[in-house]
Amino acid sequence: MSPCNDKQYDVVIVGGGISGAMIAKQLGLAGKRVLIVEAGAPLPVNNNADLERFYKSVVKVPEAPYTPEIVDPPGSTTPSNPNLQNTPRPTSSVLSADDWQNPNASMLIQKGPLPFSSTYERVAGGTTRHWLGTSLRFLPSDFEMAKVYPALNWPNWPLTYDDLVPWYGRAEHEMGVSADKNDQAYLGMTFPADYEYAMPKILQSLLDDTLSQGVAGMQLFDQPVTVTSTPQGRNSRPYQSRRVCAGNTNCIPICPIEAKYDATVTLKQALNTGNVDILYQTVATEILIDTASGQVTQINCVQYDTQTGDKSGECSVAGTIFVVAAHAIETPKLLLMSNKQIAAGIANRSGLVGKNLMDHPIYLAWALMPEPVFPYRGPLSTSGIESLRDGPFRKDRAAFRIEIGNEGWNFPISDPYTTTLDFINGTNHSNLNPQNRQLFGADLVAALNHNFVRQFRLGFLMEQEPETSNYIVPSPEYTDHLGIPRPEIHYNLSDYTKRGFVAAKQAADAIFNKLGATQFTSQPDPNNPSYFEIDGEAFTFFGAGHIVGTYTMGTDPSSSVVQATQKTWDHDNLYLVGSGVFPTVTTANPTLTITAMALLAADAIKQDLG
Amino acid sequence: MSNTQDVANFVALSAILTGIAADKLAPNVDPINIKQTYFDTTQQEAGQPFQQMLAQYSTLKSAGKSDDQIATAILHGSGNAIGNTARSIMALWYLGGWYPSDGSAPHVVSSNAYTQGWSWRVAQAHPMGFSQLRYGYWTSVPPTLKDFVGNGG
Numbered sequence: 001m002s003p004c005n006d007k008q009y010d011v012v013i014v015g016g017g018i019s020g021a022m023i024a025k026q027l028g029l030a031g032k033r034v035l036i037v038e039a040g041a042p043l044p045v046n047n048n049a050d051l052e053r054f055y056k057s058v059v060k061v062p063e064a065p066y067t068p069e070i071v072d073p074p075g076s077t078t079p080s081n082p083n084l085q086n087t088p089r090p091t092s093s094v095l096s097a098d099d100w101q102n103p104n105a106s107m108l109i110q111k112g113p114l115p116f117s118s119t120y121e122r123v124a125g126g127t128t129r130h131w132l133g134t135s136l137r138f139l140p141s142d143f144e145m146a147k148v149y150p151a152l153n154w155p156n157w158p159l160t161y162d163d164l165v166p167w168y169g170r171a172e173h174e175m176g177v178s179a180d181k182n183d184q185a186y187l188g189m190t191f192p193a194d195y196e197y198a199m200p201k202i203l204q205s206l207l208d209d210t211l212s213q214g215v216a217g218m219q220l221f222d223q224p225v226t227v228t229s230t231p232q233g234r235n236s237r238p239y240q241s242r243r244v245c246a247g248n249t250n251c252i253p254i255c256p257i258e259a260k261y262d263a264t265v266t267l268k269q270a271l272n273t274g275n276v277d278i279l280y281q282t283v284a285t286e287i288l289i290d291t292a293s294g295q296v297t298q299i300n301c302v303q304y305d306t307q308t309g310d311k312s313g314e315c316s317v318a319g320t321i322f323v324v325a326a327h328a329i330e331t332p333k334l335l336l337m338s339n340k341q342i343a344a345g346i347a348n349r350s351g352l353v354g355k356n357l358m359d360h361p362i363y364l365a366w367a368l369m370p371e372p373v374f375p376y377r378g379p380l381s382t383s384g385i386e387s388l389r390d391g392p393f394r395k396d397r398a399a400f401r402i403e404i405g406n407e408g409w410n411f412p413i414s415d416p417y418t419t420t421l422d423f424i425n426g427t428n429h430s431n432l433n434p435q436n437r438q439l440f441g442a443d444l445v446a447a448l449n450h451n452f453v454r455q456f457r458l459g460f461l462m463e464q465e466p467e468t469s470n471y472i473v474p475s476p477e478y479t480d481h482l483g484i485p486r487p488e489i490h491y492n493l494s495d496y497t498k499r500g501f502v503a504a505k506q507a508a509d510a511i512f513n514k515l516g517a518t519q520f521t522s523q524p525d526p527n528n529p530s531y532f533e534i535d536g537e538a539f540t541f542f543g544a545g546h547i548v549g550t551y552t553m554g555t556d557p558s559s560s561v562v563q564a565t566q567k568t569w570d571h572d573n574l575y576l577v578g579s580g581v582f583p584t585v586t587t588a589n590p591t592l593t594i595t596a597m598a599l600l601a602a603d604a605i606k607q608d609l610g
Numbered sequence: 611m612s613n614t615q616d617v618a619n620f621v622a623l624s625a626i627l628t629g630i631a632a633d634k635l636a637p638n639v640d641p642i643n644i645k646q647t648y649f650d651t652t653q654q655e656a657g658q659p660f661q662q663m664l665a666q667y668s669t670l671k672s673a674g675k676s677d678d679q680i681a682t683a684i685l686h687g688s689g690n691a692i693g694n695t696a697r698s699i700m701a702l703w704y705l706g707g708w709y710p711s712d713g714s715a716p717h718v719v720s721s722n723a724y725t726q727g728w729s730w731r732v733a734q735a736h737p738m739g740f741s742q743l744r745y746g747y748w749t750s751v752p753p754t755l756k757d758f759v760g761n762g763g
């Protein structure tokens with residue numbers, strides 16, 4: 001296969017998301033020659049087209065602004081057919097009973113028993129294009145579950161919180177995280193005396209204040225219930241030539257003014273070093289090795305010009321060191337597809353490539369406050385309850401953090417749409433119109449206002465147990481339009497994880513009760529694919545978009561795929577980065593730690609290159 | 611095609627139905643001119659019942675009927691076609707999309723239609739992804755409902 005271009009590279013990176021961009025920038029600054037291979041669409045000049053797609057979408061899910069179109073035709077509600085797209089990706093609009101196992105609607109081939117409910121983007125900038133911006137550090141205990149809770153038999157991380165502290169600091173400045181370190185020094189987290197976050201913390205919402213006062217003195221599971229401002233990758237001051245947050249309440253799916261960090265920022269900085277090239281619309285299909293040395297020699301790719309057109313060519317890329325940064329589903333898929341030279345696939349001596357797929361399944365609860373809290377204003381989330389992320393209960397059931405949402409009931413019931421239509425048409429999908437009133441004029445305004453200004457929701461992000469029975473393999477049956485196998489997912493929640501939902505429900509009920517709030521959390525629908533029962537109670541769950549754990553790092557080649565540097569055990573010029581290296585999903589959103597680990601890997605690669 | 615009087619009647623009836631003041635729906639200086647977009651959308655989607663609704667509005671208005679009487683007659687006393695068209699018009703102003711009365715899939719009329727949506731303003735907020743406010747505004751109580759919708763609020 002002929003080379004994609006005739007230049008020589010020190011490092012080839014598959015994937016132009018946050019990990020790839022961070023590594024490319026560091027290496028580019030160090031004078032190394034880097035090539036990024038990106039499957040999806042190029043960096044946009046600005047976000048106008050994405051914003052327009054968002055405004056005109058009926059289905060305003062996280063994937064709506066980005067390409068390829070999630071609906072066909074554009075503006076409709078009919079899911080695009082992933083068989084016909086060159087870079088299809090999962091979307092949250094096809095998780096219904098009708099669609100989740102329909103290969104003509106769902107890009108993921110979902111084998112169940114429960115649906116994997118998180119999604120990702122395949123464009124330059126990756127899934128940070130639609131991320132929330134939450135930039136929490138993991139707790140010291142998150143890295144040492146085997147030590148703190150040995151009965152669980154979970155793996156430790158091969159590094160500790162203290163090991164990661166300098167990398168967290170660098171990551172927080174690369175991304176531009178707004179926070180106050182004094183607020184973040186809980187559950188054992190420490191900061192160097194001279195350390196400051198990149199910007200002051202984002203101001204907290206009226207809802208945060210009401211909740212904070214309302215739960216004062218409250219205890220749950222022998223822990224205090226404390227509202228803490230969330231470290232966020234959005235600007236409280238001008239930073240990196242980007243504007244200050246204007247509270248568009250739209251961090252997911254798109255910040256109109258790019259006050260929220262995303263990886264396009266770093267990718268542009270990488271390209272501006274002059275040492276980084278990028279090939280767009282180039283999909284890696286196979287990793288080849290020298291069988292004598294085990295070293296990777298080249299990665300084969302296919303290219304396309306248009307999303308639904310035929311492939312335009314095939315070519316290979318080569319360098320001294322290779323990095324796969326295609327996140328926790330596409331990375332193991334590529335490793336396992338590369339099975340001509342080693343039947344088990346690349347980097348798979350442990351047999352763990354693709355295994356231990358995890359997420360933060362979410363328990364969502366919603367209520368009306370007795371008094372207005374004025375939601376639909378400010379960033380989507382400015383605070384959380386972090387004090388329940390660790391405690392003795394963790395030996396028995398999943399821990400969680402509680403994300404406080406500033407967007408009313410948008411997440412739970414797609415408001416303001418649902419309630420507006422209820423009071424116009426006399427329906428009651430919101431449960432706010434039990435008398436099926438059809439209102440007009442001042443009565444309509446008053447009813448809508450009364451409900452909207454009191455709405456709030458809590459999202460409980462559950463720490464999912466690592467299990468090898470949750471895994472991704474290349475589908476033997478279904479391909480995309482380029483003929484590349486689509487991901488086949490096998491996914492379930494363990495009883496340990498499910499018991500976290502019981503505790504989450506207890507916590508939600510207790511918090512709403514303490515606040516005098518009226519709860520509207522709907523009864524779980526047995527027809528919802530995510531429905532499950534545990535301890536006599538029924539639940540449904542959402543995905544958090546936190547795709548974790550399919551090429552875990554560790555200290556033993558028989559029980560992990562990569563080392564702490566994220567170099568594979570099997571191929572000494574191949575690195576795998578991103579949240580796939582996490583041995584456990586922990587109790588916080590992954591992106592800051594993804595970035596810290598990417599910076600750590602960049603340093604190791606620099607040392608390898610000498 | 612619309613004439614000026616038809617559009618004026620459309621705005622006046624829309625104000626009665628939505629509860630939002632006519633000069634908020636259609637300000638004197640109105641570069642976005644969403645009223646014309648919505649008039650044209652309704653004409654295209656509803657056609658004859660829309661024309662009948664406008665004619666009935668004129669008749670009721672000339673007869674000196676109150677706003678409540680007009681709204682009740684249009685929504686509940688003029689047959690399903692006219693009542694459903696009126697409810698679609700209300701959803702259009704509130705949400706920026708056309709919601710067919712038969713429950714089939716809605717569509718967003720235009721980006722301006724989304725960013726001019728009234729549901730968020732009735733929440734004393736702004737359409738998600740369309741804030742024209744400044745950093746930190748969310749720490750303060752918003753302007754009153756009356757400031758947003760005109761009328762008594």
